[in-house]
Amino acid sequence: MSRIILGLVAILANAACVLAQSPPAWKATGEGFVLDSTHPVRPGDTRSFDVRIRLTLDETTGEGQIALADKDDAKSPPDLWYWRRGRLFQSNDAEQDLPPKGCVDLSPAAIAVLHPGLLAAYLRERPENTDAPTGPAGDNTPRFVAVGDVLWRVEPGPQAGSASSGIGSLSRTVHDDVQGTLLERIRYEGRTVTVTRATPLDPGPARVIAKFEFDEPRPEAKYRTPKGDPDRDAAMVVPPEEFTFRDLGGGLFACELARANARVFVVEFDDGLLVFEGVFSSRNAETLAAAVRERFRKPATHFAFSHIHPQYLAGVRAWASEGVTILAPPTSAKAVADTLAASFNLRPDAWSRKPGEPRIETVAERWTREDASASVVVINNPKSDHTDEFFIVYMPRTKTLLTGDLLFYRPGQPLRSRSLTLARYVKEIGLEIDRCVTTWPLQWVGKNELSGEELRAAAQAGEEAEAAAPPKP
Ligand SMILES: [Zn+2]
Structure with a gap:
């Protein structure tokens, strides 16, 4: 492996190590200036604004804010940028997602990485946007990191401060319509961050665009950005506070997750728990596991998921790392084993940090437990x-059926397709049903929780509709 690759691996390892020590959320404030060369009175004329800067970052969900306030204009509110898992955006009173503007000469590309702690978090949130550590051995590719639509060249530097990424500076070439090609550089030296622009042919010193002196990061309460457009984010991360449990009776609890538009379920036995359904990623499932530990104070002993679609299957690694037995139908068990064996080196999870011997129990027909x-x-x-x-879960004492994503019920409308098929199946196997609770979707025009009568009436209407107009083969 080349020295260059080794160097960047070390940088990433250092970033991960620093982050492991970071508080879940932190705040750093600072002072400095930003240059404005946009409206010169005469050639070479510039002015500069003295500013206060405040950076807040919540490492748990990867959400942050950058606030820049004009020191000489105490009346105006600060300019705000939001940072969500590496993506910079701005917003308004309606919490819309707006493309980020710069701040006079300071580019949005620079604002996105304006603090070494922000850059370290970026490397963790978007590791696929660097050319390491997956490059082939001996690869001499220069070291780059792409942020937004900008490609930065990475220059290693000494470790500097508790929030350091181990990166000394980032540089990129940019085109200016008046000045032509410029070299923009962000230099991280201790708690000082300097942004410069230089013309490559000019031997003189680079022009300082902005310079900030930050204080030491301090722990902060959690931070959440405005809603913006979550579909633009690199990953869907359910915040820990969303994991609350609603008691449905008979030992069954539902956890309704607005961000995921889905439910997960916990069945509480005397001495252990069954968790049903994954929640899109190891990161979310690990947050769920922590919430389950906190709420029930009993070990989860079993994890099951309705079917192998990614939303559900993606929970298995988190539960395997908890030492839980994973229940799966025969051919789905292969999908579980494959996901547990997969390489998660880009986004390490609890299972990749400490893999063990997975416990997978195959369930061909039924698995029952009662206490x-x-x-x-x-x-x-x-x-x-x-x-x-497809696993469906039945609670005989409350005659409750957990239907996964097989049931789409709209009041007054007949069941169709897979919903009607489910109604036929539970009738065929003789389940007495008083209540159906779906996993997904949580929010839609229909209902996600319905009575047995509603199910049967809609199924009857579905049979009549099909008899009148049989589906095309
Ligand atoms: Zn599905």
Whole structure:
């Protein structure tokens, strides 16, 4: 492996190490200036603004804010930028997602990485945007990091301060319509961050665009950005405060996650828990596992998920790392084993940091467990019209059925397609049903929780509609 690659691996390892020591959320304030050369009175004329800067970053969810206030204009509110898992945006009173503007000569590209701690968080949130550590051995590719639509060249530097990324500076060439090609550089020296622009042919000193002296980062309460457009984010991260548990009776608890538009379920036995459904990623499932520990104070012993679509399957690594037995139908068990064996070196999770011997229990037909607290039957449904195998979960004491994403019920409308197929299946196997609770979608025009009567009436209407107009083969 080349020295260059080794160097960047060291930088990334250093960034990860620094982040491991960082508080979940922190704040750094500072003072400095920003240059304005946009409206010269005569050639070479500039003015500069003395500014206060405040940076807030919540490492738990990867959400941050950068505030710049004019020191000579105490009346005006600061200019605000938001940072979500590496993406910079601005917003308004309606919490819309607006493209980030610069601040006079300071570019939005520079604002996105305006503090070494922000850059370190970027490397963790968007590791795929660097040319390491996955480059082939012996690869001499220069070291780059792409941020937004900008490509920065990375120059290693001494470790500087507790929030350091180990990167000394970032540089890029930019085109200016008046000055032509310029070299922009952000230099991180201790708690000082300097942004310069130079013309490559000019031997004189680079022009300082902005310079900030930050104080030491201090712990901060959690921070959340305005809503913006979450679909533009690199990853969907459910904040820890969303994981609350609603008691549905009979030992069953539902956790409704607005950000994921989905539910997960916990069945509480005397001495352990069954968790049902994944939540899109290891990161979310690990947050869920922590919330489950905190709320129930009992070990999760079993994890099951309705079917192998990524939203659900992506929970297995978090639960495997908790030492939980994973229940899966026969061919779905292969998908579980493959996901547990997959390389997660770009976004390490608890399982990749400490892999163990996975416990996978194959359930061909039914898995039952019963004690004084709860009674549950996990049923492998081979007729879902959705995937070859599909777990539905039945709670006999409350006659409650957890339907995964098989049931789309709209009041007054007949069931169709996979919803009607589910109604037929539960009738065929003789389940008495008083209540159905879906996993997904949580918010839509129909209902996500319905009575047995509603299910049966809509199924009857569905049968009549199909008899009148049979579906095309
Ligand atoms: Zn599905």
